[in-house]
Each structure stands twice: as structure tokens, then as C-alpha cells.
Amino acid sequence: MSLHVESALGYHGSPLAYSDRDTIVTICGNALRFHNVTNKQETFLWGADRGVSTFAVNRKSKLVAYAAKGEEPTIYLHQLPDFQLLETYTEIAELDVVGIAFSRLGDRMVTVAKEPDQKLIVWDVENGKKVVESVTTVEGEFVTVCPADADLICVLGNGVCTVFEIELNYKQYEVIARQIEFEEEFVPICHEWIPGGFLYIGCEGGQVVVANAKTGQLLPCGEGCNWANLYAPVCSLAVHKDHLLVSTLNGVLRFFEHAALEDSHSTLNMIEEIQLVGEEQELEVTAMAYNPTFDQLHFATNEASLFKISLKGDSMEEHPDLSPNKRFAAVTPVAEYHCGAVTGVVALPSGEHFASCGVDGTLRLWHARSRALLHKRQFSSQQSSLACSASAGMLALGSSEGVLRLLSFKAGGAEGEPQVTYRSRLHDKALSLLAFSPSGLLVAAVGADGRMFVHSSGL
Known part of the structure; x- marks a missing residue:
């Protein structure tokens, strides 16, 4: 290969x-x-x-x-x-x-x-x-x-x-x-x-x-x-x-x-x-x-x-x-481009788009082949992890301050700007890993403080 x-x-x-x-x-x-x-x-x-x-x-x-x-x-x-x-x-x-x-x-x-x-x-x-x-x-x-x-x-x-x-x-x-x-x-x-x-x-x-x-x-x-x-x-x-x-x-x-x-x-x-x-x-x-x-x-x-x-x-x-x-x-x-380290990247269900996050505090949506930046959203702190659920039409975004955000991209399709539907501070340190269950109903968040939380995605 x-x-x-x-x-x-x-x-x-x-x-x-x-x-x-x-x-x-x-x-x-x-x-x-x-x-x-x-x-x-x-x-x-x-x-x-x-x-x-x-x-x-x-x-x-x-x-x-x-x-x-x-x-x-x-x-x-x-x-x-x-x-x-x-x-x-x-x-x-x-x-x-x-x-x-x-x-x-x-x-x-x-x-x-x-x-x-x-x-x-x-x-x-x-x-x-x-x-x-x-x-x-x-x-x-x-x-x-x-x-x-x-x-x-x-x-x-x-x-x-x-x-x-x-x-x-x-x-x-x-x-x-x-x-x-x-x-x-x-x-x-x-x-x-x-x-x-x-x-x-x-x-x-x-x-x-x-x-x-x-x-x-x-x-x-x-x-x-x-x-x-x-x-x-x-x-x-x-x-x-x-x-x-x-x-x-x-x-x-x-x-x-x-x-x-x-x-x-x-x-x-x-x-x-x-x-x-x-x-x-x-x-x-x-x-x-x-x-x-x-x-x-x-x-x-x-x-x-x-x-x-x-x-x-x-x-x-x-x-x-x-x-x-x-x-x-x-x-x-x-x-x-991202200013500093890129901390997360995921492919979106369309197959033509992907999302990324970084220490510059941004979440970005890209078109894969044209390399065009479609959307950029700025947050107040560094972003440390990212996950995507195709079945839920949702992104999970973790910050360096332990904040979990769920964002829906269903409304606008693959190219639509993701909208924050949920926000919670789960940890007192950075969220280092995020993962959805296959159904998209659950999201697991692991922090640098050694704790893991499992949340309902709210579907």
C-alpha cells in the first residue's frame, strides 16, 4: 500500500x-x-x-x-x-x-x-x-x-x-x-x-x-x-x-x-x-x-x-x-493557516471536507481538494482535542481549560458553519482525548488530570 x-x-x-x-x-x-x-x-x-x-x-x-x-x-x-x-x-x-x-x-x-x-x-x-x-x-x-x-x-x-x-x-x-x-x-x-x-x-x-x-x-x-x-x-x-x-x-x-x-x-x-x-x-x-x-x-x-x-x-x-x-x-x-500546533483533525462525512483545531484557539473547516478554508471559529482558549460523529452530525471539541463543546453541522450540511449546542467544564486541565460511540449517542472525554467522563450527546 x-x-x-x-x-x-x-x-x-x-x-x-x-x-x-x-x-x-x-x-x-x-x-x-x-x-x-x-x-x-x-x-x-x-x-x-x-x-x-x-x-x-x-x-x-x-x-x-x-x-x-x-x-x-x-x-x-x-x-x-x-x-x-x-x-x-x-x-x-x-x-x-x-x-x-x-x-x-x-x-x-x-x-x-x-x-x-x-x-x-x-x-x-x-x-x-x-x-x-x-x-x-x-x-x-x-x-x-x-x-x-x-x-x-x-x-x-x-x-x-x-x-x-x-x-x-x-x-x-x-x-x-x-x-x-x-x-x-x-x-x-x-x-x-x-x-x-x-x-x-x-x-x-x-x-x-x-x-x-x-x-x-x-x-x-x-x-x-x-x-x-x-x-x-x-x-x-x-x-x-x-x-x-x-x-x-x-x-x-x-x-x-x-x-x-x-x-x-x-x-x-x-x-x-x-x-x-x-x-x-x-x-x-x-x-x-x-x-x-x-x-x-x-x-x-x-x-x-x-x-x-x-x-x-x-x-x-x-x-x-x-x-x-x-x-x-x-x-x-x-x-x-493554524498559528502554532494543530491538536486535532477529523474527516467529515461528506468525504470532501475535514475539520481541525489548534493552540491558536480556532476550529476550522476545510475543503480537502481545493484546500479552501470554509469556516473559522475563534474561541477564548487553546483547543486541545477533536472528534467527529457521522451518525450524529456532530463535532466534539475539547479545550486546554477542560471545556467540552458539542457542535452540530447538520443544519448547514458538510459546508455549514458548526453551531455550539452544548458546553460544560468537565476537567481542571486540558481535554486530551475525545471519542464518540458508533451511534453518536455517547461521547467520552479524557483529561490531562487523569479523569474520564462519558456524556450523552443529547440526541
Whole structure:
């Protein structure tokens, strides 16, 4: 017997990358999920070990590399789109690999390991051998290679941004580490490259600064570039060929014209601002990625939601989803998943739908094949268990506070929103297991306090 995975639901903070114009790659469980945003089809590259810690894609050479989780991890290099295994890399780290990056042409791959060794290794992709190896001064969180110069590598983590430059001396490669010098109020969070060996760096205090990677110096801001007006920590950056996109923790996206790097100064001008949440609310954009043609961007949030940004072309007909009052960009929700652990999932009698619950306090109804979220109901506490009775047309939902709820989905059919018909606090700890009798007349509830109750479902 074999099982074929048709689709996956969920997002938990992984990077986003495009493998081609229409396909987004994310980590999903022990796999890389390749989701085609046009036809909604999904394919999976399954991890060979104990999970996937990070990955990178190179569209130029059609490569994808991922690192396995755990001690002494292996990195696997595959060819796209058929996932042919090209190479495995070992002796990389004692513990997890935290970052992988390709050079623009895909001829080099850079890996960064976490503590205790904190190795930075540059690999020759063609022969699978090390070009050079170094050690980062702090544990890195993000690594990138300069698109215009493969000898420049930026590693950022724990408030430290370091540029590593590779030099060839007497037929042997050496690494020069150059830490970007920040003033005390600037704590770097994220970075992106600009053509010419410069870096945009987003900071915890709401500043975005420009640094010269060759010298390690920040460029002074020109007139009109007072980045204190962002008012909230910078979460992520994305570089378009024509502009810079900045997201901040207060749920605001801002588009800026690229810095005019003249006379050793940097000046940026804002094009448009988009508010994703209400004032005084927080929303962290965890990852952003433009497609290869730069007319569309997807981004993900810490609330496990995915969004699409459509950029306006020469005519409104090119992007019909743009509202008339938006002259530059429009944001469209793509998917909303459970935020945190999923604690229960059951199939509904229709065979086309299923329900799930999670620590985010929600009960959700899904269409299995389309992966569409049909209904979401928010409760005040974490939900810890779920059961379904086909004969009773009922769901049993247990919470982390020991509350049992019975919900009927008979009235609206399989797609109808479940209605609460019964509620009782049975336990003083979480309800860990729920089960209906075959007739649906009885429901058993087991709590983390070691007690079990059997209830009539009220039919």
C-alpha cells in the first residue's frame, strides 16, 4: 500500500522562495512544498532525515538545496524540476545549519552553522568541494551572497552584521571578515543587497540604513531620509529592480525608491504605504519574495497567513485585482493557516471536507481538494482535542481549560458553519482525548488530570 500526498496546509515561519515564475517554495513538515500559484498544484521534495532546517533555491541553474535537522546534518542538492539528487554535503556542523545561500549563477553555495562551531563554508557546486572555510563571530541567522560579486557574503545574527570577502592569494582562497559598524541605537535585524556592493540593513529601532560592504561603513543619510519615522522595528526587506519594500512590526508595508548613492550619501523617497492591521496592533512579516518577473510578491506573517502583492503595470488591465485608488500595489490574502500546533483533525462525512483545531484557539473547516478554508471559529482558549460523529452530525471539541463543546453541522450540511449546542467544564486541565460511540449517542472525554467522563450527546 502506498499513499500519495496531494496537498499540505500550514506555514510556520520558513523562508519563501520562487523556483520559477509561478511556484513558491516553503518548508512544510519534513518536506519542501512547491506550490504553483497559478494552477494551485503542489509537489513535494521529501526530507531524507529528521526534518528540514533551512533551504535555498537558485533559479539560474535550477537548483534547490536543503539542510537536514539535528546533529551532524547533511545538505542535499537537487536539480529542478525533477528533484534529481546531485550531491550530498557532510562534515558541515555539529548541530543545525541555520542558513544556505547560492551565488547568482549557482556555481557557489554558502552554508552557515549554529553554535558551537559556527562554521561558514563556501562550496564549489560543480565538484562538491570546499572553496574556503571560516568561523562567524556570532551565531548567524541569515546569510546572503552579493548578486553582483560572489566573493562578498553577508551574515547577520544576534544584532551583528558581518561581511566576509573571499580573496585568492597565491592560488589559495582566504576569507576577510569585516563587521559593519553601527551606532548604539542601530540594532540590525535583516538585510538585502543593492547593486554595487552596498547593503540595505533594517534595524530594531525602525531605521533602514545603507552600508558599504567593501568598507564596513554606514553611509550618512541625505536630506529626507530620517528613518526614525518608521516608528516600529523593521521585520523584513525585499529588493525589487525598481524599489525597496520595508515591513515593520506595526503591520505597515512601505515602498521606497532605491537609494540615490551620490557623494557617499543615501537618500530614499517613499512611494506608497499599506497598513495591514489596525493601529497599535502588531503583525510581523516573517518572509518576503518577489517572482522572477517582479510583478508579484508573496509574503508570510507570524500569524501563519500568506498574502500576495500585485504590482501595477503600464495598464490597469494587466492587474484587474488592483483597486482604482491604489496607484502602485494591492494586497490580496492567499491563505490562512493554524498559528502554532494543530491538536486535532477529523474527516467529515461528506468525504470532501475535514475539520481541525489548534493552540491558536480556532476550529476550522476545510475543503480537502481545493484546500479552501470554509469556516473559522475563534474561541477564548487553546483547543486541545477533536472528534467527529457521522451518525450524529456532530463535532466534539475539547479545550486546554477542560471545556467540552458539542457542535452540530447538520443544519448547514458538510459546508455549514458548526453551531455550539452544548458546553460544560468537565476537567481542571486540558481535554486530551475525545471519542464518540458508533451511534453518536455517547461521547467520552479524557483529561490531562487523569479523569474520564462519558456524556450523552443529547440526541
